[in-house]
Amino acid sequence: MNFEIVHEDRYSAGRLGLLSTAHGEIETPVFMPVGTAGAVKGITPQQLKEIGSVLILANTYHLLLRPGVDVVDQLGGLHRFMAWDGPILTDSGGFQIFSLSPLTRIDDDGVEFASHVDGTKIYLDAETAMRIQNRLGADIITCLDQCTAYPCKDSELKKAVERTIRWAKRAREAHLHNEQSLFAIVQGGVNPELRTYCAEELVKLGFDGYAIGGLSVGEGHDNMIKTVCHTAQKLPKDRPRYLMGVGMPGDIIAAVKAGIDMFDCVLPTRNGRNAYAFTENGPVRLRNSALINEAGPIEAACDCYCCRNFSRGTIRHFFNVGEMLGPMLVSLHNLRFFQRLMATIRQKLKHNEFAEWAKTVDY
């Protein structure tokens, strides 16, 4: 992997970058649709590509549980499995292990948890997590981390940070496939000292990129952005910075300003399935009976297939009668909305208009 800074914004820490992988180049700042268990819910890979998605994320935890790494391997690896020939990033599984699964044991070596699907006990340590992601074969992989809840006592946070650093060191040593880039994950909750410590230790080890994890877990926008600003400054300029699981358009804009290059979030598809459409004029809720005879699209300025072809009235009807096309179309629109947002952000950065523009954005 190669990461090149193409342009630095004159009025913020934001930057334009170009990330090269074996499966293609990625302009940053970039938003990754989330293909949880090998599929972005309700969207075909062809549609994903048509709306401008370049890099997508798949969840190691979900793939590990079902269908399992052996099966993905037998089916030709993650790219073939998902029918996605562009770049893919796999997360570490840390977030899901610590939020979805009953933990059965955690120590400095690793973590044992019970599958949320069938209770099967699974043990993961730094090396196992690497081997799994090596075999899945994503272009960018991540070190196993310990993700903490919010709020969290400093003593607990500290332990999690120490483990995250220890596991990152071991992951780095166990990482075999040089065609895969390895990102470490900075933990530390909203504690600036711990964030600094974690970032500095990870940077000493040296990774292809750095993720900021453990945010968007209930700390709120202001705490999140304060932590992102603080942490981003501790990370090397010449490496991509990835804010995990974020977020709302306002979060993304504020984080780009702080120098973040990569984002992933389930909001476009999860909200889409729940009839919530993102627009520049704020959300449109497509179950609202006031839309019953609205002949206009969700968003007049949007160029997505949904907005070019379907009225708000029709989509409201689809949700009202339970037609799958409702969730499919609003998810598609939302993903396109996020890709258009990122394209605008890149355009504004390029012309040093980002900071001014960001002030005017209110969605």
Add this chain to the structure above:
Amino acid sequence: MNFEIVHEDRYSAGRLGLLSTAHGEIETPVFMPVGTAGAVKGITPQQLKEIGSVLILANTYHLLLRPGVDVVDQLGGLHRFMAWDGPILTDSGGFQIFSLSPLTRIDDDGVEFASHVDGTKIYLDAETAMRIQNRLGADIITCLDQCTAYPCKDSELKKAVERTIRWAKRAREAHLHNEQSLFAIVQGGVNPELRTYCAEELVKLGFDGYAIGGLSVGEGHDNMIKTVCHTAQKLPKDRPRYLMGVGMPGDIIAAVKAGIDMFDCVLPTRNGRNAYAFTENGPVRLRNSALINEAGPIEAACDCYCCRNFSRGTIRHFFNVGEMLGPMLVSLHNLRFFQRLMATIRQKLKHNEFAEWAKTVDY
């Protein structure tokens, strides 16, 4: 509407036709995907077009209940509403009224029924059914008919046939929009005398086309085909013949042999949602755990997006974890399978190879 017989098969009653409508030409025999309440379940209109669909069906009954004719009208009519710029056929509602709804009253003038959604009482007579379909604005519309269950006493069948004829006469008089073609529906169960009587009376009235209704309701393949063969012979050669709600590939092939030009059926999408894929080698059931690591497509000979990109193993996984993409992809494959079947049928008819080929088909 104009219907032209392009070729008559030398060895069967099958024929190739060209049906012209304001929204495009249709090569027959044709299969119509069913867009129940304005959407073919899980498939975008763009995908429908890509897999070779030309004419689609929408259910008057479902649209009448939700969102209602006024709303479809306010949203620009059925083509705009469904985002389908090709030809559309609306059925009469008869089948759904007599199969889904608790009837509250039926007499020679019309039928009152309770909506299966919320119990609202709705009254339909021949004229109302026309006015509704005139306002929806499909290219081909159908007269209100009384559809009988199977089995059904001859005295009941006779009454239903008389009403169907009376209502067709009134529909013809009430039909205002000359750009819409009007089809009458032949009823009569599996009683050949009643089928003859119904067909002859309707033909005397004169319609743009003739549908055969009241089949595929439990009478079985042999009774169905016997009735279709018998009835098709009583219908004018120079008008399209439409077998409603049929069916399995074997039913379609046998009916083409009897001179049927048009078909609709929910099987490709309904079975698709239930992990049942049609192939030339028989059905593939995609929940089957034997497929867990099968790297090949559902059907190697298929050119659909699903088969060109996804393995059986991945699709099995999607059904296993409840990913929407499973139902979406198998529905898409099945619809393409039906369109490929119709293309093969037309090709075989063209070269007078249809009857020979039909003998070899075993799916």
